[in-house]
Amino acid sequence: MFGNKRCTLFAAAIASGFAFVSPVAAQDTDTVQYRMQAGDTLYGLASEYFVSEQAALQVQRLNRISNARAIPVGALVNVPRSLLRWDPVTLQVAAFAGSVTIERGGTSVAPRAGLAIGRNTIVSTGARSFISLQGEGRTAVSLPSNSRVEIRRARRYRIDNSLDVDLRVLRGRGEITAPKLKDGERFRTGTPLAVTAVRGTQFRVGYDEDSALALTEVTEGLVEISADGAAVSAAQGFGVASKPTGLGEPENLLIAPEVSDRSATQTGEGLEFAITPLDGAVAYRTQIARDVTFTDVVDELVSSDVEITFSGIEDGRFSVRTRAIAQSGLEGFWQSEDASFRRKRVGTSAAAEPAPFADAYKFAWVPAGSGPAYTAFQMWRKDAPGTLIVDEVGLEAPGLYISDVAPGVYSWRVATSVIDEGEVIKVWSEPRDLTVSE
Numbered sequence: 293m294f295g296n297k298r299c300t301l302f303a304a305a306i307a308s309g310f311a312f313v314s315p316v317a318a319q320d321t322d323t324v325q326y327r328m329q330a331g332d333t334l335y336g337l338a339s340e341y342f343v344s345e346q347a348a349l350q351v352q353r354l355n356r357i358s359n360a361r362a363i364p365v366g367a368l369v370n371v372p373r374s375l376l377r378w379d380p381v382t383l384q385v386a387a388f389a390g391s392v393t394i395e396r397g398g399t400s401v402a403p404r405a406g407l408a409i410g411r412n413t414i415v416s417t418g419a420r421s422f423i424s425l426q427g428e429g430r431t432a433v434s435l436p437s438n439s440r441v442e443i444r445r446a447r448r449y450r451i452d453n454s455l456d457v458d459l460r461v462l463r464g465r466g467e468i469t470a471p472k473l474k475d476g477e478r479f480r481t482g483t484p485l486a487v488t489a490v491r492g493t494q495f496r497v498g499y500d501e502d503s504a505l506a507l508t509e510v511t512e513g514l515v516e517i518s519a520d521g522a523a524v525s526a527a528q529g530f531g532v533a534s535k536p537t538g539l540g541e542p543e544n545l546l547i548a549p550e551v552s553d554r555s556a557t558q559t560g561e562g563l564e565f566a567i568t569p570l571d572g573a574v575a576y577r578t579q580i581a582r583d584v585t586f587t588d589v590v591d592e593l594v595s596s597d598v599e600i601t602f603s604g605i606e607d608g609r610f611s612v613r614t615r616a617i618a619q620s621g622l623e624g625f626w627q628s629e630d631a632s633f634r635r636k637r638v639g640t641s642a643a644a645e646p647a648p649f650a651d652a653y654k655f656a657w658v659p660a661g662s663g664p665a666y667t668a669f670q671m672w673r674k675d676a677p678g679t680l681i682v683d684e685v686g687l688e689a690p691g692l693y694i695s696d697v698a699p700g701v702y703s704w705r706v707a708t709s710v711i712d713e714g715e716v717i718k719v720w721s722e723p724r725d726l727t728v729s730e
Contacts, residue, residue, distance in 0.1 A: 323354075323370040324476055326451055334360040334369075341451040347375040373456065378447040381455065382408040383425040383433060387588035390421025390437075409443060416440040417464070422589040429471030431479075436579075437592055439464025452476060460484075465498040465507075485534055486517065496623065506534045507621055509545055531622040546572055546616040546624030554612055554631045559638040559719050561660070563602040565612060573616035576600070577623060584611045584630040607636050607662065607712075637661035638719040640706045644726055647693050653726065656691035659708045668707040668718075673700055674725060702726045 326337070334357070338348035352360045355369050363369070385407040393416040394401045394409065401407070409415065409425060417423055417439050425433040435441055445458035455477040459466070462484070470479045470493055480487055483499035485506035493513025499506050508515055509531035517524045517532050517539055526532050526542040533540040550568040558564070567576055575596045582588040590610070591602050594617070611632045616624045642657035659665040669692060671682040681702070682694060703725055709718040 322373050324373055324376060324449060324452065324454060326369050326371055328363050328365055328367045328369060330365050332363065332365075334363070337451070341377055341449075342371075342375050343377055350375060371451065373449070376449045376451055378449045378456070380410050381427070381446040381448055381457065382410045383427040383431065383443070383446070384408055386424040386426045386432075387582075388421075388423040389588070389590050391418030392416070392421055392423050393418075411443055411446045413443045414440065414462075415443070420591055422592065424587045424589070426587075427471075430469055431471045432467075432469040433459065434467040434586075434589070436465050436467075436577075436589070439466065441466050455479065461497045461499050463499060463501055465496060467496045469494050485536065498621070498623075500621070504536050505621055507623075508532050508534075509622055509624075511545075511625065529625075531620075533620040533622055540620070543618065543620055543622055545622060546570060546618055548625045548627045549573065549576060549614055549616050551578075551612060551614055551627070554627075555633050557634045557636060557717065559636055559661075559717060561603070561637070561639070563605050563610075563612075563635065565600045565614075567598040567600065567614055569598050570616045572618055573624075574619050575617040576614050577617060578612065578614040580605060581611050581613075582608065584632055586611065586613065586626075605635055609633070610635055634713065636710065636712045636717055638665075638708050638710050638717050640667065640708045640719075640721050642706045642721055642724070644704065644724070647695070649695070651697060652693050652695035653697055653728075654691060654693055655704065655706075657706050658690065661708075661710065663710055663712075666709045668709065669704070670707075671702055671704040671726075674703045675701070677703065697728050699728050699730050702728065 334348040334352055335345065338345045342348060348360060351369065351371055357363060385403055385405055387405065388403045392403045394403055395414045397412060403423065415423060415435060417435050417437055420437055422437065423435050440463040442460045442462055444460055445456055447456050448454065449456065455473065457479045459481045460483065466481065468481050473479060481497055483497060483506045485504065486508065494511045495513065495515065496509040497507065508526065510526050510528055512528055515526045517526065524532060524539050524542060529545055530542040531545050532542055549570040552566040563580065565578065575594055577592065577594045578600050579586060579589050580591045580602055582590060591605065593600055593602065609632050613626045615626050637660055639660040640657045641660065642655065644653055644655050647654045655669065657667060659667065667687040669682060669684045669687060670680055672680050684692065703723045705721050705723045707718055707720040709716055
C-alpha cells in the first residue's frame with residue numbers, strides 16, 4: 293500500500309547475452325559527477341559551467357573540499373544540477389492530425405511540421421487527433437487521441453554534454469522511444485502515480501484520470517517499479533497496471549491480433565477491417581496512418597467489436613494496425629510486419645423509375661469518388677440470372693432508358709470503373725429488383 297505516495301519506475305535496456313544494466317544512480321540523484329582534469333579548479337569550472345561563481349562555494353561545501361584550488365586530477369566532484377548551466381533540447385513536430393493544442397507559458401501555439409517544442413510545454417490531443425514528436429538519438433514521442441503530455445525538462449548540461457529530460461503523461465497515453473543514454477544522463481517519463489527512468493528502451497505510459505489507473509507497457513528493455521519499499525520488475529513483453537492502492541503484478545502483454553486483408557484495396561464508403569478475435573482481449577485499438585512507421589496517424593478507433601469501420605478517409609495510400617486491450621487495461625503488441633493498402637472510393641448511387649413514355653424505365657446513377665469514371669449496366673430476368681437482357685459498357689452518361697420491358701421481375705446492377713495507379717478498378721453495385729406489372 294502506498295496511498296498518495298508516488299511510485300517510481302526505473303528502466304534499463306537489455307544488453308547482449310541477456311545481461312542488463314541496472315538503473316544508474318545518476319538517474320535518481322539531483323547531482324552530476326564531474327571528474328577533475330589537469331588544470332581544473334572549482335572557480336575555473338564555475339566561470340564556464342556553473343550558474344555563478346558563488347556556486348563554487350556550494351560545491352566545495354557539498355564535497356567537503358578543503359582547498360578548492362588543489363583538487364587531485366581524477367577526483368570525482370558532485371555538482372547539483374540546479375547549479376549547472378545548460379542548453380535547451382527540443383523535440384520537433386513530425387506529423388499531426390485533428391485537434392492538437394500546444395501550450396507554452398500559458399500561450400497556445402499552432403502546431404506545424406518542424407515546430408520545435410521544449411521545456412514547460414503541454415501538448416494535448418482531442419478526439420481522433422494525433423501528434424508525433426521526434427528528437428535526437430532516435431527519440432520519439434507519439435500521442436494518440438484524448439491525451440495530454442507535459443515536457444517539464446529538456447536540457448543538456450554544458451559541463452559534460454549530458455542529457456536531462458522529464459516528461460509527464462497527464463491524461464491518455466504516450467508511446468516513447470528513449471535514446472541510448474550515457475552515465476549521468478536522465479530520461480524520465482511518468483504519470484501522476486509513477487515516474488519511469490529510462491536507459492535506451494521502448495515503452496508506453498498511460499494514465500486514466502477517472503480511475504487513477506497508471507499503465508506501463510514494455511516493448512523493449514526492462515522496467516523496475518518500486519513504491520514504499522516494495523518493488524516489481526517487468527521485462528520486455530510485460531506490463532504493470534498500478535492504482536493508488538498498490539502495485540499490480542507483471543502481466544504478459546497480449547500478442548498482436550490478425551487483421552484480415554490488410555493490403556486489399558478499399559473502395560467502399562468506409563474503410564472496413566475484420567479482426568480475428570484474440571483470447572484475453574476485451575477491446576482493440578486500431579489505427580490508420582499515411583506511412584508504415586505510423587508517424588503520421590490520421591484516425592483511430594478503440595472498440596470491443598472485431599468488425600471495424602473508419603469513415604471520412606480520403607483517397608490515398610495508408611497502413612492499418614491493431615493491438616489488443618486486456619481486462620486490466622494493458623495494451624499488447626502491434627503487428628510487426630509493414631503493410632499498406634490503397635484507398636480509392638469507387639461506387640455508384642443508382643435508382644430506377646418509370647419513364648414518361650409507355651413501357652419504358654429510367655435508370656440513373658451518380659458515381660462516388662473523384663476523377664473520371666465509366667459505367668457499365670446489366671439487367672436480367674430474376675429467374676434466369678445467367679442470361680443478360682441488357683449489357684452496356686463504357687457509359688459516360690449518368691443514366692439510360694430501357695423501353696419495351698415485358699411484365700416480370702428483373703434484377704439489375706451498375707458498375708463504376710476508374711483508373712488508379714495504372715490499374716483499372718471496377719466495382720459493381722449490389723443487384724436490385726425491378727417489378728414490371730401488366
